[in-house]
Each structure stands twice: as C-alpha cells, then as structure tokens.
Amino acid sequence: MQERIGVFVCKCGPNIGDKIDVDTIVNEVKNIDGVVTAKSHNLLCSNDGLEFLKEEIIKGNLSRVVVAACTPKMYEQKFMNTCEEAGLNPFLFHMTNIREQVAWVTPDKILATEKARKLCLAAINRMSFQEPIEKKEIDVQPDVLVVGGGVAGLEATLTLTAKGRKIILVEKDDSGKTETTESAQFRRVYLVEKSPCIGGVSARFEEVYQTMECAPCMLSPELQEVLQKENVETLTYSEVEEIVGSFGNFTVKIRRKARYVSEEACIGCNACFEPCPIEIPNQYDGGLSKRKAIYLPYAGALPNVPVIDRLNCLHLNGKECNACEQACAFGAINFEDEDRLIEKNVGAIILAVGSKLSDPTQFPQFGYGKYDNVLSAIQLERLNASNGPTGGKILLRNGQEPKSIAFIYCVGRKEKGYCSGICCMYMSALAHHVKEKLPDVKIYSFYTDLCLPKKEHQKIFEKVLAKGVEFIRSDGSEYVDYDGKKLIVKYKTESSVKSVLADMVILAPPVEPAKDIEKLAKLLDIPLDEHGFFSEEHILMKPFGAPLEGVFVVGTCQGPKDIGDSVAQGSASAGKILSRLMLGEKLELEPIVAEIDEEICCGCNTCIGLCPFSAIHRDVEKKVSVIDDTLCRGCGTCVAACPTGATKAKNFTMEQISAEIMEVAK
Amino acid sequence: MPKPKVAFYWCASCGGCEEAIVDLNEDILKVVELVDIVFWPCAMDFKYDDVRKMKDNEITVAFINGAIRTDEQEEMANLLRKKAQIVVAFGSCSHLGGIPGLANFWDRETIFESSYGKGCPSVDNPDGIVPQTVSKVPEGELTLPAFHNTVKSLDQVIDVDYYIPGCAPPPYLTMKAIVAILSGELPEKGAILAPEKTLCDECSLNDSKPEKISIKEIKRISEVISDPEKCFLAEGVICMGPVTRSGCSEEGDGKCISANMPCRGCFGPPPEVKDVGGKMISALASIVGLEGEENMSEEDVEKLINQIVDPAGYFYRFSLPTSLLRRKRMSNPAKEDRYNG
CATH class of the missing domain: 3.30.70.20 (Alpha-Beta Plaits)
Incomplete structure (x- = not known):
C-alpha cells in the first residue's frame, strides 16, 4: 500500500519562521511521492496547532506524519499523543529538529532553508521504514528497596509506609505471596542496612545543630517505628548483591550476613558482652573505645541485638570458647548461623548509603595518628556523647581535661576540591558543647573560609563567638607539631607565620563517599561524579534522582549535606515514588x-x-x-x-x- | 533439444576458483553430460571472438570469478552479460572484491611503484619501466589492457543475478547452484547461494564460548598454540565467524575452523550487514577489555586496540571494494576510477 505521508512544518512564531523559508520547503515536499499533505503552521505545539494536526491526520487519512519543528525533547510526546488521538499509531510519527539544529545556529537564511529542507527530506525518506509499535503493560510492583538506614533512608521508609495502609503480618521467611489479593494492596519497604544497627551516623551524635538536640533521643521514635512497622522489613547487617530490572520491576538479591545471634530470641540484655575475652578497637567510636567480639556498635543501638564479629570471635575461628553462649539465658547464640541470600521484587530503589569523614592520615601535616591528642571531629563527637567511650567527658588520652583546643576547619578541602558545607556548623556546634562542659577551655578555630548559609547558622556562629571561641583566619597551610608537652599549631596569616599551643587538636576532614557507593553504582550501572558521590540526574531540577528511572540517590551519598537536607531528600524521593508507583496500577513498558x-x-x-x-x-x-x-x-x-x-x-x-x-x- | 550452454571466466583472481570447478571431481562429468561448456579460457581453448560471435542470451549461465581491475576484465564482463541469460558472481573476489580488492588501499601509481619500482627487491628495472597500454616497438605497437586505480566487484560493473561466495566456493554449493539453475528452480534474483546465518551458528567451538565474553589481549594466530576445543575469540584471536556467512563446509563445521584456524571472512556478510569490517570492529570493540573496563585508562585501551595488526586489512580482507569505505581517498578524485592512457 502506498503510504499517505503528511508533513507539517512549524514556524514556531518568528523562531523558525524568520530564519527559514518554510513555504519553499512546504512547496517542495508536496511533490514528493507519497506525500499527500504538506502544510506549515505558526505554532504547532499550541492547542490550536495540535487540533489542526489532529484534523489533518483524520481528514487526509494519513498513515505517516512528519513534524519539522523544535527538538523532540520538547513536544515529541505531545505530538505523539495527538497522533494517537487521531487514531494513528504514535510510532508512525517522526519529528525532525529545524529549530535548535538549524534556525538557531544557521544565521544565513538560504543555508538554513537548505539544511531544513534536507532534514525534512531525510525524515520523509525514513517514513516508509517506520513501523507501528504496540505499547505493553505489566502490573506495577509498589514495594520499595531502601538501602541505608540513616536519617535519609529512615525518612523515606516512613513516608512510603505512612498512611492508609492496613498492616498485615507477613512472617519473615515465609512467602508473603501466598496472601490473597488483599496483600497486594499494601506497599512494603525493604530497608537494607549494612551495619548491625539503623540510625546511621547521626545516631552517634550527642547534640546536633541547628537545634542542639540529642540525636539519639530525636531519632529513637523513628527508629522504633521503623522496626515495629509490619510492612517494613528491616534487614540489618545485610548487603545488596545483585539488581536487575527497571523501574516498576526490579529484582534484588540481598545477602543477610550471619549475625550468630537470633533476632527472635535475644532480648537485648547484653549479658553476653562481659564474658567475651576478645577486645578490639570499636570503629563506631572512632577507635577510642574497645568492644568485644560480640557487640553492639554503641549503647542504645537499635535493633538491640548484638552481632558476633566472625573475624575476631574465637569460637568461629576454631578455638575453644563459648563464653557468650553460656552467658545467654535465652539460647540466642547460634554459631551455626550462615549467610543467607534472599530475593525481593521491588518497583523502585532508594539509595541512602551515606558518607564518611575522610581518614585524616591522608593529610599528614596535621599529625593525625602521630600525636595522641589530634582527633577527628567524629572522635570528639563520640567523646562528647553520653553513650560514648568517656560517658560524655571531654578528656585527653591521659584522662585529663584539656585546657586549650585548636579546631582546624577545611582540612583537605583543597586536596578534595570541594567544600563539604557542614563542617563549619558541626565544628561550631562541637565548640559550643565543649564550652558548655569546660567553660574555661581556650578554643582556637582555624578556618580558611566560613560557610554559614542557612537561616539558623549565623546565629549559632555568633553564639559560639560570644562564648569566647577565637576564630583565626589562615590560608589553609596550618600544620601541627609537638614539643613533648603541647601540640603546636603553626599557621600563616597575610603577613606572618604564627603559632598557638594546644592540648588537643580537632580536625574537620572532608565528607567523602562511603565505600559501598562504588559497588552499588556498578550493580545499577549508574554514574558517580568526579568526587565519587552518586551523580544526580540534574543538579538543580532532579537533585536526588539517579540517571536511571526509579532509582533515587538521597542524603550524603549524593553529596555532603546536613541532617535536615538529608531528611528532605528522603521524604521527597518517597513522594516521587508514591506518585508514580500507584498500588494496583499498570506500568507501561x-x-x-x-x-x-x-x-x-x-x-x-x-x-x-x-x-x-x-x-x-x-x-x-x-x-x-x-x-x-x-x-x-x-x-x-x-x-x-x-x-x-x-x-x-x-x-x-x-x-x-x-x-x-x-x-x-x- | 540442445544442451544448455555454460561459460566460465576469470577476472582478477588467483585461479583458486577455477580449481574449485575442477574440485567438483567426478561431478563435473555429470555437469558436462547436462551442459555444453562453451567458454572456459583456463581449461579449454576458446577465443574471445567465439563469444563475440554468439547471439545475445545464447549462453544459459556464465560463472565469472575474480574482481574487475583492468579494461579487459571489464570488457569481458560486459560481453558475457550480453551473451548470457544468467550471470553468477563466483567466489569472494567477484562477490565482494576479494583479496585483489585490498589494492584499493593504494592506487595504480603506488601499486606499479611497489611492483616495478626501486622499492621492489625482486625486480631489476633500472630504467623504471612500468606497463603502458601502448608501447611502440620496431615491429609495431604492443598493447596491454589499462590497469584501473580502483578494484571493483562484478556487480559494480555489470548486473549480477546470483552470487556464490567463498575463497574458493566449496564444490557442494557450486553443484547445488548448477542443479538449481538447470532445473529452473531459481531463487530470487540477487540471492547469495549460501546459508544466511553466520558461522558461529554451526561452529563446533560455539559451545565452548563463555556467555559473557571479554577479550583481555588480542593475539595473532601465529602467536598462540590454539586449543582446538576453544572458541578463538575467547582466546583473544580475532575470528571473523560472527560476521561471516556460514556454509563454507558441507559438514557444517567451518572449513578453517576444522583446520584449527580462525574464520577469515571469505563468505562475506549476512543479509542484514552492509559493511563487514565496520560490524566486526563494532562487535569487537564492545567486548575487548570489557571486564575491568572501568579501571582502564585511555592509554590502556589504546595499547589493547593497537594489538590488532593491520586492522583495515584484517577486517576488510575480502570486502573492501563493496564496503562503505570502498577505497582509500584518491589525491586526485578525477583519476579515481580508471587509468586513461
């Protein structure tokens, strides 16, 4: 059958109309074999234009439609919809770009017309090979995978499961799919957390800016809610191993690492810690305290079920010891436990795996790791925390209180090439806490630039200033020396090299991507930015959407940010999912x-x-x-x-x- | 009823295609029983004039092997086209341009220079004499056919009805084609008389191929002792099998493959492929260094790719004149297609 091709050239007002001789093109393509209609329109994307297009398709009984106008990124979908309304399979439509690729870049009208003419002819030439494509649909999978149990992941989880969902109980290891239709009405969230507990980094902070609230207290209700929600399956001590599929239909394999402690039997009495003969530095306290081979990351960690560290446990390494097993009155210790691979089907994925502070040994000029009392900010956070190694006392390694502390901001900023944006605030907050506890301590704060962008930040800064913290602007070339008694911070000002003496030095190293980011990026084939954080789809318009549909990158794994911003992104990503993965709907492939x-x-x-x-x-x-x-x-x-x-x-x-x-x- | 008349002719070729006819062995007797061979310069004493004197379409089928690179070949191709009802392009050179077609990476001048010039170690030619179309000698004029700058496939010169691929075509395909033509069971004009799937489909080594294939290092066949049980590509030896029609061996296991050699591509592309070299490069580029790709620097990639020796010659070994490249760009395009004088 001879195709009946319609060609429509849009003038886009003066955009195309003034730059290209549209009539010449229309007159020429009219005579091409198969073209039954060739017309121009002043603004084809307007309601008028679309109505005109629809009428022409019906009137001319067109079997193929070419539109020469702007970039297909603008209105291709609109035109395709119009074709569909006119009864034409939308894939029998083709759009050629004579605005961005011609009118806007070719000033000479004769050349522009020739170029546009060729593009129109090319599009027409393609039409006889165009084939109708039928759309396919599958049932939408409304369940969501959230990776990372920090504030962003928690917020996303709670928003996704917040309201109107009748809770049904699904046994963890049984297949919930045996439930009848009713069960499909509820959205489940699988919250996968790598560490043994949820709450992320924030739960380890004593008081956080801007409110100076106790973070564990602030988070505890949320953590409890997540743990108790029956349509949330919290999988701590677990890692994502494989992801296939796409938006609305991902299949995820999750490794549940052997905990060796039964989550069902354990009541969290912690009686097993004492008898364990192993002691190793606790990474959750920045190595400031010791933990056992069976441990909770920190007091009050949730879920309140310890985990046995298989690398260090004597029993698991073939030695004779079952101290914890004997101490447990509830038979919760299970040395036979094994890693399990479980498979879940989800419609969307939220990656909220967080970040970490860089290891300050990367910046040797500050003497971290060399001098005892040079600490990273997170270590001071733990010293300050009431559930930390000193019970909340700010102490030097020798157990004495410091008389003077130097805070060094902007550590590694130059080397990393970005400002983490949160250090000025948390360092100020820390200075504030230290001053509360040790009013007489002398605090020097070395900074190269201050970053105080939000409505509360200036106020906190001024408060700290008022407490007598001395802010010293240097050029970022500070280094730390030790005279056998005191630490010496040398710094350059505009005119000279100076130094101060301090008992303790606190470093604010840059926020850098967590280790898992690379692995997850590879699993999903989504890009990382130049610093190793997840790339967002569009830094302004889609700041937490990964460039893969149905995958969101929220919180600090997308870039350094504070608690409030992380929570906002968690919530926003949940909103995106709620509005697109509607329960019981179909998903167009x-x-x-x-x-x-x-x-x-x-x-x-x-x-x-x-x-x-x-x-x-x-x-x-x-x-x-x-x-x-x-x-x-x-x-x-x-x-x-x-x-x-x-x-x-x-x-x-x-x-x-x-x-x-x-x-x-x- | 008179027997159908058959002609065989050779153009720019090595003679292997003639051998391939002889390789029909006793089957050739069956052919001779059925037809009259009216022209076969390689094997029998015919003159061009014999053909010229024939009526148009008097020959039932002319099998022409070899590419077209001289005036004489072009003239004979046109003559046979006129005299024959059916023209079959026989063998890779006629079908795709073949090995002689690689000359399209040069031109007449550079070819003459390397064959007759000072750079040619086996020629003693102090006066730098190169072939001329006309040479005056005391006895009169001597003529030679003009040598073209560009080698062409047969269908770039005349209309071709069917193609039998291969360097050289396997006798079983030739016999099948002759039987089909004589019995009047003619396929669609333009058909390539060989299977459509590419060689991996029938290759005995295909099962040994890993599902996810990644090439760490590219090696020439001369550099490895290749395992006769393993896919060449999986070992890093470039095999043109994925992009080359199957059918080269009647037993269905690939003629070169069964001799533990990678496919060189003589059967040409499957129906959906226009440019064998481009397709193979695209396929190969996709799997070279695939594993650990993210850790490779630009230099690593370049180093790996540079392991391919003579890529143009390798990937376009049989198909340069009919590829999208066709030939090297001539410095003077006016001289491109032929040599006038």
Whole structure:
C-alpha cells in the first residue's frame, strides 16, 4: 500500500519562521511521492496547532506524519499523543529538529532553508521504514528497596509506609505471596542496612545543630517505628548483591550476613558482652573505645541485638570458647548461623548509603595518628556523647581535661576540591558543647573560609563567638607539631607565620563517599561524579534522582549535606515514588526496545555481557540470544555490538537511520 | 533439444576458483553430460571472438570469478552479460572484491611503484619501466589492457543475478547452484547461494564460548598454540565467524575452523550487514577489555586496540571494494576510477 505521508512544518512564531523559508520547503515536499499533505503552521505545539494536526491526520487519512519543528525533547510526546488521538499509531510519527539544529545556529537564511529542507527530506525518506509499535503493560510492583538506614533512608521508609495502609503480618521467611489479593494492596519497604544497627551516623551524635538536640533521643521514635512497622522489613547487617530490572520491576538479591545471634530470641540484655575475652578497637567510636567480639556498635543501638564479629570471635575461628553462649539465658547464640541470600521484587530503589569523614592520615601535616591528642571531629563527637567511650567527658588520652583546643576547619578541602558545607556548623556546634562542659577551655578555630548559609547558622556562629571561641583566619597551610608537652599549631596569616599551643587538636576532614557507593553504582550501572558521590540526574531540577528511572540517590551519598537536607531528600524521593508507583496500577513498558531475530542470530554471545540491564540471556536449546523486553530499556548497546544484524532497536533500525543519512548525504 | 550452454571466466583472481570447478571431481562429468561448456579460457581453448560471435542470451549461465581491475576484465564482463541469460558472481573476489580488492588501499601509481619500482627487491628495472597500454616497438605497437586505480566487484560493473561466495566456493554449493539453475528452480534474483546465518551458528567451538565474553589481549594466530576445543575469540584471536556467512563446509563445521584456524571472512556478510569490517570492529570493540573496563585508562585501551595488526586489512580482507569505505581517498578524485592512457 502506498503510504499517505503528511508533513507539517512549524514556524514556531518568528523562531523558525524568520530564519527559514518554510513555504519553499512546504512547496517542495508536496511533490514528493507519497506525500499527500504538506502544510506549515505558526505554532504547532499550541492547542490550536495540535487540533489542526489532529484534523489533518483524520481528514487526509494519513498513515505517516512528519513534524519539522523544535527538538523532540520538547513536544515529541505531545505530538505523539495527538497522533494517537487521531487514531494513528504514535510510532508512525517522526519529528525532525529545524529549530535548535538549524534556525538557531544557521544565521544565513538560504543555508538554513537548505539544511531544513534536507532534514525534512531525510525524515520523509525514513517514513516508509517506520513501523507501528504496540505499547505493553505489566502490573506495577509498589514495594520499595531502601538501602541505608540513616536519617535519609529512615525518612523515606516512613513516608512510603505512612498512611492508609492496613498492616498485615507477613512472617519473615515465609512467602508473603501466598496472601490473597488483599496483600497486594499494601506497599512494603525493604530497608537494607549494612551495619548491625539503623540510625546511621547521626545516631552517634550527642547534640546536633541547628537545634542542639540529642540525636539519639530525636531519632529513637523513628527508629522504633521503623522496626515495629509490619510492612517494613528491616534487614540489618545485610548487603545488596545483585539488581536487575527497571523501574516498576526490579529484582534484588540481598545477602543477610550471619549475625550468630537470633533476632527472635535475644532480648537485648547484653549479658553476653562481659564474658567475651576478645577486645578490639570499636570503629563506631572512632577507635577510642574497645568492644568485644560480640557487640553492639554503641549503647542504645537499635535493633538491640548484638552481632558476633566472625573475624575476631574465637569460637568461629576454631578455638575453644563459648563464653557468650553460656552467658545467654535465652539460647540466642547460634554459631551455626550462615549467610543467607534472599530475593525481593521491588518497583523502585532508594539509595541512602551515606558518607564518611575522610581518614585524616591522608593529610599528614596535621599529625593525625602521630600525636595522641589530634582527633577527628567524629572522635570528639563520640567523646562528647553520653553513650560514648568517656560517658560524655571531654578528656585527653591521659584522662585529663584539656585546657586549650585548636579546631582546624577545611582540612583537605583543597586536596578534595570541594567544600563539604557542614563542617563549619558541626565544628561550631562541637565548640559550643565543649564550652558548655569546660567553660574555661581556650578554643582556637582555624578556618580558611566560613560557610554559614542557612537561616539558623549565623546565629549559632555568633553564639559560639560570644562564648569566647577565637576564630583565626589562615590560608589553609596550618600544620601541627609537638614539643613533648603541647601540640603546636603553626599557621600563616597575610603577613606572618604564627603559632598557638594546644592540648588537643580537632580536625574537620572532608565528607567523602562511603565505600559501598562504588559497588552499588556498578550493580545499577549508574554514574558517580568526579568526587565519587552518586551523580544526580540534574543538579538543580532532579537533585536526588539517579540517571536511571526509579532509582533515587538521597542524603550524603549524593553529596555532603546536613541532617535536615538529608531528611528532605528522603521524604521527597518517597513522594516521587508514591506518585508514580500507584498500588494496583499498570506500568507501561519502554516501547522502544531492542529485539533479536532468532532466524538471524548466530549465538555468538557478543551481546550478553554488554547489556547494562542484564536483559539478555542465551537460549541454550535454540543457541541464540534472547532479550527480556520487561528488562530492556532500549539503550542500543547490543544493537551496535551485534555482528549479524539480528539485533534491532525498534524505531531506530538500520534501514530507518540509513534512509535518513543517505538522504542528507545525497 | 540442445544442451544448455555454460561459460566460465576469470577476472582478477588467483585461479583458486577455477580449481574449485575442477574440485567438483567426478561431478563435473555429470555437469558436462547436462551442459555444453562453451567458454572456459583456463581449461579449454576458446577465443574471445567465439563469444563475440554468439547471439545475445545464447549462453544459459556464465560463472565469472575474480574482481574487475583492468579494461579487459571489464570488457569481458560486459560481453558475457550480453551473451548470457544468467550471470553468477563466483567466489569472494567477484562477490565482494576479494583479496585483489585490498589494492584499493593504494592506487595504480603506488601499486606499479611497489611492483616495478626501486622499492621492489625482486625486480631489476633500472630504467623504471612500468606497463603502458601502448608501447611502440620496431615491429609495431604492443598493447596491454589499462590497469584501473580502483578494484571493483562484478556487480559494480555489470548486473549480477546470483552470487556464490567463498575463497574458493566449496564444490557442494557450486553443484547445488548448477542443479538449481538447470532445473529452473531459481531463487530470487540477487540471492547469495549460501546459508544466511553466520558461522558461529554451526561452529563446533560455539559451545565452548563463555556467555559473557571479554577479550583481555588480542593475539595473532601465529602467536598462540590454539586449543582446538576453544572458541578463538575467547582466546583473544580475532575470528571473523560472527560476521561471516556460514556454509563454507558441507559438514557444517567451518572449513578453517576444522583446520584449527580462525574464520577469515571469505563468505562475506549476512543479509542484514552492509559493511563487514565496520560490524566486526563494532562487535569487537564492545567486548575487548570489557571486564575491568572501568579501571582502564585511555592509554590502556589504546595499547589493547593497537594489538590488532593491520586492522583495515584484517577486517576488510575480502570486502573492501563493496564496503562503505570502498577505497582509500584518491589525491586526485578525477583519476579515481580508471587509468586513461
């Protein structure tokens, strides 16, 4: 059948109309074989224009539609919808860009017209190879995976499961899918946390800015709620191992590391700690205190179930010891425990794996690791914390109170190339706490630039200033020496080199990505930025959406930020999911996917390892590659790689593309 | 009823395709029973004039092997086209340009220089004499066919009805084609008389191929003792099998492969592929260094890719004239297609 092609050239007001001789193009394409209608319009994307387009399609009984206008990124979808309304499969429509790629960049009207004419001819030439594509739908999977149990992850979890959900009890290891239709009505969140407890870094802080509130107290209700919510499955001491699929339909494999303590049997009496003969530095206290091989990260950690560290436990390393087992009155110790791999199906993923403070030994000029009383800010946080190693007392290593402390801001900022944006505030807050506890202590604060951007911050800074903390601006070249008694902080001002003596030095190293980020980025094939944080889709407009649909990067794994900002992102990402993954709805699959013609495929396997979405597998019987179209996202990687031409990208077939190119190259 | 008439002719070729006809062995007797061979310069004494004197379409089928690189070949191709009802491009050179087609990376002048010039160690030619179309000698004029700058496939010169691929075509495909033509069971015009799937499909080593293939190091076949049970690509030896039509061996295991050699690509591309070299480069580039790709620097990638010796020659070994590249760009495009004088 001869195609009935309609060509519509938009003038976009003066944008195209003044730069390109639209009438000449319309008159020429009118005479091309197969073109039954060629018209221009002043503004095709307006309601008028769309109505006009719809009428023309119906009136002309058009089988193919070309629109020459702006970039397809603007209104392609709108035009496709109009085609659909007019009864034409939207994939029989093609848009060619004569605004951004011609009118706006080619000032000479004759040249611009020629260029636009060629693009129109190319589009028309492609039309006979265009094929209708039918859209496919699957049931939406409303459940969500949240990775990371810090403030951002917690907030997301609570928002996702907040309201209107009748809670049904699902036994952890049973398959919840045996429930009848009713069970599908509820959204579940799988909260995966790598460490044995939830609450993240914030739960380890005594008092946090801006409110100077006790963080464990502030967080505790939220933590309890998450742990008790029955449509939240909290998987602590767990890691994500594999993710396949796409928005609305991810399959996730989670490794639940052996805890060796039964979460069901343990009542959290902590009687097992005392008898354990092993003592090692507790990383959750910045190594300032010791913990046992069976331990809780810190007092009050939730869930209140200890974990046995398999690297250091005597029993698990073949030695004779079962001290904890004997001490446990509830039979909760289980040395036979093993890692388990569990599989969950989710519709969206929130990555909230947080960040860490850089190891200050990277910046040797400050003497961290060399001098006892040079500490990182997180260590001072733990000293200040009532559940910390000194019960909240600010003490030197020798147990005495410091008389003078030097705070050094902006550690490693130059080396890292970014300002973490939170150190000025937490250092000020720490100075404030120290001054509360030790009113006579002398505090020097060395900074290169102060970052006090929010409505509360200036106030806190002024408060600290009023308490007598001395702020010294230096050029960032401070270094720390030791005279056998006191630490010496040398610094440069504009005019001279000076120094102060201090008992203790506190460093504010940069916030850097957590270790897991790289692994997760690889699992999902999402990019990291130059500093190793997750890249967001758009720093301004989509600051927490990963460039992969249905995946969100929130909190400090996307970049340094404070608690408030992290919570806001957690909440916002949940909002995005709530509005898009509606319970009981259908999800439209990406229509422009790749397909493999098994009559042509030679089974060379070239494509299989390339697919970033693990959508291709080998059919062993037929000896060909097969694409799962619920997983394929139409990226075209396999199409480019296929040596036989068996793999085709719908709507971007070799015929279609070469028809366009050949016409332009004529 | 008179027997159908068959002609065989060779253009720019090595003679292997002629051998391939002889390789029909006793089957050739069956052919001779069925047809009259009216022209076969390689094997029988015919003159060009014999052909010229024939009526148009008098020959049922002409099998022409070799690429077209001289005036004489072009003239004979046109003559046979006129005299034959069916023209079959026989073998890789005729089908795709073949090995002689690699000359398109040079031109007449540079080819003459390397064949007759000072740079050629086996030629003693102090006066730098190169072939001329006309040379005056005391006895009169001597002529030679003009040597073109560009080697062409047969269908770039005349209309071709069918193709039998291969360097050289396996006898079983030739016999099948002859039988089909004589019995009138003609496939669609333009058909390539070989299977459509590429070689991996029938390759006996395919099962040994890992599902996720990544090439760490590229090696030439001469640099490895290749395991006869393992896929060449998985070992880092470039095999053109994925992008080359199968059918080279009647037993269905790949002629070169069964001799423990990687496929060189003589059967040409499958139907969906326009440019064999480009396709293979694209496929190879996708899997080279795939594992650990994120840890590779630009230099690492370059080093790995530079392990491919003579990529143009390797990937376009049989297909340069019919590829998208076609030939090296001529410094003077007016001289491109032929040598006038």
